[in-house]
Amino acid sequence: GLVRHYFMRRGSHQADLQVNLTPKEARSEQSHEIAKRVRLTLVPLAKRSGARLQVAEVPPGPPVLQTLVAEVYGPDESRRLDVATRVKAAFESTPGVTDVDWYVERSQPKDHLDVDQEKAAAAGLSAAAVASVVRLAGAGQAVGLLHDERAREDVPIVLRLPRQLRSSTDAVRAIRMGGPTPVAIGEVTRLSTSEEPRSIYHKNLRPVTYVTADVAGAAESPVYAILAMNKVLSKLQLSEGYEFEIYNARQPLDSNRYAMKWDGEWHITYEVFRDLGLAFAAVLLLIYILVVGWFQSFVTPLTIMTVIPISLVGILPAHALLGAFFTATSTIGFIAGAGIVVRNSIILVDFIELRLREGVALSQAVVDAGTVRFRPIALTAAAVIVGAGVILFDPIFQGLAISLMAGGIASLVLSPLTVPILYYLINERAATQTAPATAAAAAETAPGK
Known part of the structure; x- marks a missing residue:
């Protein structure tokens, strides 16, 4: 519940219904497909009744309010709500975006029971005693425990009004309180009605209005939905005369201008891919330094590392073939596969240079490397x-498996061809220039000279 902030949704007008599915071995559909099918049936029913309904899956994902979260900032509350209404309309008009909601309550009447101090004192009651009985009528109070041998945990006995009467002010005012002079609560209180003020939300001390949604279409990555909605929101015209700015990674600097920031799973995705990109750059630099130290050359490591993008030739089509999205775990698999590709390239280049030291011609050395070292590359x-x-069909780590498997196959097929050819093209001129000098030196050292 803490993951999706369900503790913020506890109220008399809210409810949470949990459905437990049978084990996956006993059903033909995955839980995600069942949730999508149930949503199509229940959401129209809720709309006809004027209710808001969301279908959440467990585990619900990273610790965010919702998959899609638009944070609308601005100085004036009523104007900010107007902008948030237009953002909400963009959510509802985008295909694949479901469970659209916002953190804005509808106008609700609120009844106040003010204790008449004189009447309460005449009845021998205090204001605190009257307030405690009113609170008990609605929220209830535990007055004991049910002694049930079959119960696994304590079962409290809660005293309060029946459910159908809890929202009735007349039922509360009819409750009689004991004392020197028994009276009803309505006799010692005054009833007044007002409008319940809306909740005010802040983020980093700045007033904000949240618009939330989920994705459940053909493309279930929030990136595609955000790209589609950005096209609509970029055309949003403000009466203030300036452009409606949309931020991805940080909050607006000026809180006096109306603007929006994307949050939710998109923000987590952005940070993950950003950090993974920086980590991959650091890995490439470290690999280059280590290979330079081993081969004592600044050019040879470039030949070895050139084949790293080749693994994408297998990874991207494999994701498309299996209908999988390129996720953060896919990126982790690509980074891990880069180490395997570099290892295969090092084996090839090291074998070529070994054959060159044995006096074999460069053309023959590269051919030998591709044929002789193919077996260890294939075993890897x-x-x-x-x-x-093993994890190919896991919903979380499927991307990791696809990247490793497809990257390994692409490296197996292309590395034994690409690396020797690149090495030959780069070193062909140097080999041609050193061949006559080597032949002359061999002739001078020949017997009889």
Whole structure:
């Protein structure tokens, strides 16, 4: 409940119904498909009744308010609500965006029972005693425990009005209180009615209005929904005369201008891919430094690392073929696969240079490397494919498995061809220039010279 802030949704006008599914072995559909089908049936029923209904899945995901969260900022509350209404309309008109809601309550009447101090004193009652009885009528109060041998936990006995009477002011005012002079609550209180003020939300001390939604369409990544809604929101005209700015990574700096920031799972996705990109850049730099130290060359490491993007030739089509999205775990698999690709390239280049030191021609050395070292590369790829196949159908780590397996296959097919050819093209001129000098030196050292 803390993950999606369900503790903020506890009220007399809200309810939470949990449905437990049978084990996955006993049903033919995944839980996500069942949730999508149930949503199509229940949401229209809720709209006809004027209610808001959301279908949440457990586990619900990262600790955010909702998958899609638009934070609308601005100085004036009524004007901010007007802008948030237009943002909410953009949510509702975007295909694949469901469970649209916002953190704005409807206008609700509120009844006040003010204790008449003189009448209460005449009845021998205090204002605190009257307030406690009114609170008991609605919220209830535990007065004991039910002694049930079959109960696994304590079962409290709660005293309060029946459910159908809890929202009735007349039922509360009819409750009689004991004392020197028994009286009804309505006899010692005055009834007044007002409008319940809306909740005020702040983020980092700035007033904000939240608009939330989920995605459940053909493309269930929030990125595609945000890109579609940005096209609509960028055309939003403000009466103040300036452009409606949309932020992704930070809050607006000026709280006196109306603006919006994307939050929710998109913000988590943005930070994850940003950090993974920085980590991948650091990995490439570290690999380059280590290979330079091993081969004592600044060019050879570039030949070895050139094949790292080749794994994408297998990774991206594999995701499309299996209908999977390129997720954060897919990126982790790509980074891990980069180490495997570099290892295969090092094996090839090291074998080429070994053959060159034995006096073999460059053209023959690159051919030998691609044929002789193919077997260890194939064994490495086979081990990766078998190991990653265990998590291929896991809903969380499927992207990791696809990246490792498809990247390994692409490296197996292309690395033994690409690396020797690149090495030959880069070193062909140097080999041609050193060949006559080597032949002359061999002739001078020949017997009889």
